[in-house]
Amino acid sequence: MFEIRCPYCGPRDEPEFKYGGQAHVAYPADPELLSDEEWARFLFVRDNSRGRYAERWNHAAGCRRWFNVIRDTGTHELVGSYRVGEQPEDAR
């Protein structure tokens, strides 16, 4: 089980959280200009890389806020977490 640091509440056990997929996937500036393939790519395609990965988590059983976590997908190490609006460098 992970111990995840909520940037608001502090460290809590993983069952308090819900996973939200890759972080920093920007909403298209003008979705109507996208082809079906480009739209599907935005909706469904995510990186599946080895190493440090920025992902979203929600503190569902706590403050219910969304935030970001850097997790090493190779080692499962949680490098740090940071608030929405902050950057991966802010992770701690």
Place this chain on the structure above:
Amino acid sequence: MADRAEPLAALQGRINDAAFGGTTLMTVPFVAQVGLRVEPGSAAAGRVETALGLELPEVNRMSESGGRRAIWLAPDEWLVVAADGEERSLVALLEEAIAGEGSVVDLSANRTGLELAGPDARTVLATCCSLDFHPRAFGPGQCAQTLIHKAGVLVEQRGDDRYLLLVRPSFAAYVAEWLLDGMLGLKADAAA
């Protein structure tokens, strides 16, 4: 206020019987609870603090004045609790204070209370909740939203060995069963 059913009435006998060595579980069926959302540090938050006569607490903390308590829920969200029957006056007071800059919602029916108190209260809690309640990590005046197994609870430490758990009425029996399970196990250990 007629026709209200106490969510844990059916378990009352077993809740009473589970007491051991000064550790007790008690139902607190009705608590006035008002959800407050306001930008911390804003003028509206300041007016709320003046109206309640307390400072809106920081993360994982509670502050209290005149029988009313503000419990931290999230960076811009608190639960203001008071004695049963005060919900309307509390809503009116808070609505006037925020003056449209935030939200005030009566949530009194959203959670019911369970109070766990006594020398083994913390040990009972540890049987079903993974949050660290050791005095070095958690003490009187602190609160947390967490889980008792699968059910969400708002835990508030009310004294050295006194905890108030606010849970959704439909999950209250589930939470009470886990607490009773812990109490009966410890009671059996103490008798052995």
